[in-house]
Amino acid sequence: MVGTDRSETAEQAVQWAAAFAERYEAELFVVQVIQPQNPTTTKYGAAESTRAAAANEELAIHVQQLAGERGHALVILDANPAMAIVRAAEQEAIDVLVVGNVGMAGRKEFLLGNVPNRISHNARCTVIIVNTQSSSYLANDTMQTIISSAEPPPIEPRLAARGGHIAAVMAKHGLKGLFGRADEQIATDRRRQQAKRLRAALEELGPTFSKLGQILSTRPDLLPAEYIHKGSGLPKNGAYFTGY
Incomplete structure (x- = not known):
């Protein structure tokens, strides 16, 4: 269809x-x-x-x-x-x-x-x-x-370097398996820890990634509930991935 x-x-x-x-x-x-x-x-x-x-x-x-x-x-x-x-x-x-x-x-x-x-x-x-x-x-x-005909164009060296940096930061924060296939049996407290690590990684990568995190925190259809905290006292620009 x-x-x-x-x-x-x-x-x-x-x-x-x-x-x-x-x-x-x-x-x-x-x-x-x-x-x-x-x-x-x-x-x-x-x-x-x-x-x-x-x-x-x-x-x-x-x-x-x-x-x-x-x-x-x-x-x-x-x-x-x-x-x-x-x-x-x-x-x-x-x-x-x-x-x-x-x-x-x-x-x-x-x-x-x-x-x-x-x-x-x-x-x-x-x-x-x-x-x-x-x-x-x-x-x-x-x-x-x-x-x-849909093959992607060659990646520019500067983009490849940036991609390597992003991968290194994600690995440093223990996010290797974060984007893998969802496991329904995973414990809630582990998801909360993953949320905290993901936030730390995005903040280390800079303002653009921090803004991405804020945007994603408004999309419960994309992230598990543990990644999104709607409690009181949060900054107006959005506190995200708090792992409450």
Whole structure:
């Protein structure tokens, strides 16, 4: 399944998903969510429903051109596009959900939660986020060349040195296994100690990493509860990873 708003960038994700589905001879579901502006019980709401039906017919033609009988089009009226796509994926028992990354780069979007971010955090299936900020994916005819074109550029020496420094600081604070696979059996007090060590490491790495820690402390969906302390008397700029 791939989500689209029928924009040019979203179409890149649709094309990527179509190539992926064709390679594995899989069914392709293309879902478009239209956010209603009026209650369905009003005449304006009824007009929106009519437009959604027309959009569904148009999308169905497009999907059939992409995937033939394997293609399926879904147009949904919902005020919450991210969760509408997640629910559609669950209803259709989707194995892989594809979404474009437009809107994920900005700090504001990271804090508020954009559609791709919310999908990736709420979907129960595998989620693939496609780089739709570049048209390079569409220049290839096969899935193999699509994948190979995404190879990262060489790392600059100064970035490699900075990466080595970050790794050394993390190792010094005993954070080698911190970002590994979560172990549900890990003791709460151990998580608290890890939180303290992570905070010390981020502060040693400088203001940018300290700010990152403050941002992460507002995201309970990313970190365990032991890493986030909401007690009284904390600085306004955010005391984070206190290991209370």
